[in-house]
Amino acid sequence: MEPKHSWRDIASGQDGLITLSQLHDAAVTHRAIAFRVQTERWQRVAPSVLCTTTGALTTEQRLRLGVLHGGTGALIGGIQACERAGLRTWQREQVVVLVPYTSAPRPLAGYDFVRTRRAVSQWRSVRAGVPTCQVEPAALLWASTESKPRTVEGLLAALVQQQVTTADALTRWLDRLARLPQAPLMRAALLEIAGGAHSVAELDVKRMCRTYRLAPPARQVKRRDADGRLRYTDCEWRLPDGTILVLEVDGGFHMDADAWADDIARQRALSASDRILVRCTSRELRDDPGRVARDLRRLGVPAAA
Template sequence: MVSDDWRRLAALQGGLLTREQLRALGVDRWAVRHRLASERWVAHTPTVIGTTTGELSRAQLLWLGVLHGGPDAVVGDLSAAEVAGLRNWHRDDVTILVPHGSFVGAGHPGVVFVRTRRPLRDWRRRGRGLPVCRVEPAVLRFASTQRNPRVAEGALAAVVQQGLTSPNRLEEWIGRMQPLRGADRFRRALAEIGGGAQSTAELDVRRMCRAAGLTQPVRQVRRRDASGRLRFTDCEWRLADGRILVLEVDGGFHMQAEHWEHDIARQRALTSPGRIVVRCTARELRDEPERVARDLRLLGVPAP
């Protein structure tokens, strides 16, 4: 039955259908107009109809974007990475990539349409369901648009750290996406990420040590604190006298009162007669690496 056909498709698309899909399934414009007038359906855009009412969920917003964007539209950038499972990089607006020359009109609040000449069909993740860009070209395209290189490198480090891809696959896609703004910088960052750096702070520590002529630290070491709890330290060096120097890097969220107090307690628990714990901020590593390097050298961090 016609009713069953549109209901089945709507169930697969978050309750959303295009007018063209409805027409192909035998639901004429008069039936659509009647359901809209009776407020059983909602016209979210001139082309996309919602068969349910109420505020759109995140999944529905993604479907709305690709349905409105046309047959070649895909979820892109960090929105695609979020669908793939990326955590802690949420953006309120969803990004939809559409072919260059596509007309999307005013679109919809919360959806950003990006026109591109890139081969979106080749970028699309295999399988049925929501049209989503593969995580590698999605994150690399996002990184190439960032003015702040730390944001770009942080996104690359995050997708590798969270197991969504590998440095080798990202390197391969850099070659496939040429020309790509920032490609050389991304290759250098991926080489460091492949060597064990898991975040922008760890990348900054590696670069600081290389520039200052200090031994590279051992990162993410498992340690038992004074209470026996298992913890991971950011960076460690073994000093000439046998003691361990630990550097803990505090990000912006550490400045909040509850995190600050937790970190103080963590430092106290990790400190022992054979282990010194010092701290710096991610801002210091970024803006004053020579100052941090000088203090580490005075504490006994050796040259390579």
């Protein structure tokens, strides 16, 4: 009896990868498989998965390998699912694969197979290509296992700031995922993000103002610099004398020499006779917010109402 599909058609639809079971269904013999592997036409990339191309696996092939090795119902989750939905600058080498609890894939280097009793098969994204979990449950499940609160808050803020999803959508999914670890932390962060915070630094500024009773700033204010370019300032306060105090928060990437030079030029271009621009680091906001608050108060930032 002729097979329904040739191995070439199957592999073509799976980024060049194919399982031993699929090869068997396509009437490819063990001898033929062994010959192609021995002659380096194919490569075995997992105990039951072969790649019909040579060389290092592409990103898509790595993701496809995780799903094929994970078995029926497996979906790409974690940061990789967020990246496929559009998240930038959050790369992780370890690929997260969500699998039904009844599955028990063998360990595979470079992959985390997360078994769950939740109905992950219903969470598949409509996006074409490698089967992938919808961004909201993928992000929340990943964040629920992250030990660093700032990383959890940073991911949620980045997803909203980059318009991958919304704070409301994440909150609705948080309600659906009952008894999720770290749910109170995520719910609190989403409330603040919905209020306009676009980053962990903005969340830290809001907490600092609340803790040290400073008036909350205006955030992400549009300004034209001296060259006429549109800029967005991190935080602004209008002082009693009419002067505007601008606080710019420098993250880790600002330590790069080129970024530092750009920041100096930006500060000069945004400065004006009625505008004071000061800077602090995200580490200061995290580790010593009292000192930042004291300096802001000294510069004239009013107390909270």
